[in-house]
Structures are given as structure tokens and as C-alpha cells.
Amino acid sequence: MSDEVIFSLFYLILSFCIVYPPVEFVSAGFTIPSLFSRVLGSEDENFVSYHIKRTIVTLGVYSILPLGYIIALFASELFENVSTLIVSGSLFWKIFFTTSLALPVLALYQIRNWMIDDFKYHPIAINLGKFCNNNNRDWKSVASDINAEFRRIDKICVRTNSLIKVIATENWILKVTPFTVLTAHQSDASLVVQKADTHQISLQTTSETQYLSIEVKSGRQNVDSFVIRINASDFKDLEDRIARDITIPANVKFHKTVMEQFVEVFKATIKSNARYETTEELDQCIGCMQTRPNVKLQKLCGDASGRNDSCMTCYCKPMWCADCMAKWFASRQESDQQSTWLSSKCTCPMCRSRFCILDVSLLDNTDAEE
Ligand SMILES: [Zn+2]
Numbered sequence: 001m002s003d004e005v006i007f008s009l010f011y012l013i014l015s016f017c018i019v020y021p022p023v024e025f026v027s028a029g030f031t032i033p034s035l036f037s038r039v040l041g042s043e044d045e046n047f048v049s050y051h052i053k054r055t056i057v058t059l060g061v062y063s064i065l066p067l068g069y070i071i072a073l074f075a076s077e078l079f080e081n082v083s084t085l086i087v088s089g090s091l092f093w094k095i096f097f098t099t100s101l102a103l104p105v106l107a108l109y110q111i112r113n114w115m116i117d118d119f120k121y122h123p124i125a126i127n128l129g130k131f132c133n134n135n136n137r138d139w140k141s142v143a144s145d146i147n148a149e150f151r152r153i154d155k156i157c158v159r160t161n162s163l164i165k166v167i168a169t170e171n172w173i174l175k176v177t178p179f180t181v182l183t184a185h186q187s188d189a190s191l192v193v194q195k196a197d198t199h200q201i202s203l204q205t206t207s208e209t210q211y212l213s214i215e216v217k218s219g220r221q222n223v224d225s226f227v228i229r230i231n232a233s234d235f236k237d238l239e240d241r242i243a244r245d246i247t248i249p250a251n252v253k254f255h256k257t258v259m260e261q262f263v264e265v266f267k268a269t270i271k272s273n274a275r276y277e278t279t280e281e282l283d284q285c286i287g288c289m290q291t292r293p294n295v296k297l298q299k300l301c302g303d304a305s306g307r308n309d310s311c312m313t314c315y316c317k318p319m320w321c322a323d324c325m326a327k328w329f330a331s332r333q334e335s336d337q338q339s340t341w342l343s344s345k346c347t348c349p350m351c352r353s354r355f356c357i358l359d360v361s362l363l364d365n366t367d368a369e370e
């Protein structure tokens, strides 16, 4: 390979890494936001202004990449005849050279348009302007609401990749992309999981990561819907932060957490145990305070060996629901030995008498479908 080809390949890869930084570049701080952090200011202090500046810098940097190539060629003296290449070179070269000069000019023109009237025509300002309820408010008052909410620690921030991140604050859902920030107000947004796709993390492990694509549709006029893509493990955080329910259509299957899976298996297993008859008045489950207790611990497993790990008799009245009992059971097991959880033992949360899964009885008035 000639030097020029190697140089061109190197520049191409470098450009690609600037546009779409790989993990190594991100951790080394070699991304547009970190290289220009002084110009951009603090995202926490002024979220909207930070991202307006970031889009401008991004456009500027992208637009000079081709010109940078030609300048670097000159500087490297690889092509002693760069000037002749441009003047009398092929049509391709002439087009490339003209384009590389035109891009920064066009970018400057675009940036100037964005800056008119204090960024009124910038895509971010236009997006925010759609949330002004009346003429007294302009996009800046929406921006200051968002800034204030972003400063709080209760927001969640999920990075989809090196270019895109999703932020949920108390009232807003924001998707940060290279050239804009897509916005939805939670009060009128509906969220629907579109699909779940599974990826193997690496060739060495068998563990898989699942990603969910969630469509955020705004009920507000002119506000475009957008899709956010998050790791399934971040789903719970997002769901907790968002005031609206996230609809999961029946055809979308996504992995449950180990705990959720265990609760299901636990409940299915205790269904075949003998029931416990009671007419006692029962309060709410003391684990979740949301449902009536529906399980009772009673020694049924026939383990009479008298060893010091054998099951014992629990005299507590039913105080727990099956979900909470399953979670309690799981929480007392070694977290890295999930395969033995079901065959392990646990102690009653109240009296600490030992029990196994065979000793967990549903109350006889419990609906079997529950
Ligand atoms: Zn409960």
C-alpha cells in the first residue's frame, strides 16, 4: 500500500471515530463535547444552552472534516503535487475539493441562521416552542423549566450509545441527539414498547443484553413522536421515573429480572402444596401493604431428621402475600447460586423458624389463578 492510501485510510477512520466515537475515545475524553467542554459550559447548570452550543460545535467540526483532509495532505507533504491534483486532477478530486470548501461555508450559514433572534430558529428552540401554552411564554421559559428539572438529582439519564442519550426528569422526556434534543412532556405523552431485541454481549459469554425500543408519542399538536432505545435493565428505572404507564403489547416479550423470574417459579411451586384453612381476619400484607396475606408457613415437608438445619414449626398467623414471601425467600439466598435457591431453606421473617418451599401453603380462600 502506498503512503497516500495508508494516510487516507487513517484519516477516514479518525473522522469516523470523531463522528461516532467508540468506547475507547469516549473514555479517553476524545469526543466533541469533552474536547470543547470549556466553550460549552456546564450541562447541569444550563442544560438547554449547553446543548444548543453543542449542536453548533458538532456541525462546525463535522463540516471541516473533508477540508481537514486536504490540509493534512498538504502538511504531510505526502502529495508533493497536491496543488496540481486539484488544478489538473480528476473530476472526482475537483468535486471533492469544491465540496470540502463549500461545507464549512454552508455550516457557517446554517449556524448564523440558528443564531438569529437569540437562537429562536434553532431546532431545540423550535421543539421547546411547541410547549408554550400561550403567547406570553416563549421557548426560553420552557427551557428554564427544563434546566431547573435537569439540575435535580432525581432525573434519570440513560446513554443509548456515544451519540444519543435519554433523560427523564420529573415532567419531561428528552432524547439528546447530535443536532437536536427531542422533547415530550410526560403529561400528554404515551409510551409504547415497540420491540425488544436481544444481543449477545461478547463471544466469550453466553449472557445476552436486551434492548427495548419505546415510542414516545406526544398528544400535543405538531410535536413529533420519537423512539428511545434502552437496555432492558434500565427499563425499571425509566418506568419508575415516568408518571405514565409504559404500554407493553402482548407480542413483545422481554426478559424479566432474576427476581421476577424467581417470584413466578415460587408461586407456581407452592400451588401444589397443601392449602391452609383459616377464618381469621387478616390485615394487609406487611411486606407490601397492598394485598391481603395469602400464605402461611406450616411444616409439611416431613423433614423430621432433627438435624440443626431441619424445618421447624412456625406459629405466626398469615401476614405475607406470596410475592413478598418469594422475594424474602430469594433475598436470604446466595445471589450467585440461583440454581439452588428453590431447594434451599429460609427462615420465617417474623419468628425465624426455618422452612423450605414445601412448607409454604396458600390460604384455602386464595384463588388458584392468583
Ligand atoms: Zn405483600
Ligand SMILES: [Zn+2]
Pocket (backbone or CB within 6 Å): 297, 314, 315, 316, 348, 349, 350, 351, 352, 353
Ligand atoms: Zn413464623
Ligand SMILES: [Zn+2]
Pocket (backbone or CB within 6 Å): 299, 300, 301, 302, 303, 311, 355, 356, 357, 358, 359
Ligand atoms: Zn421443610
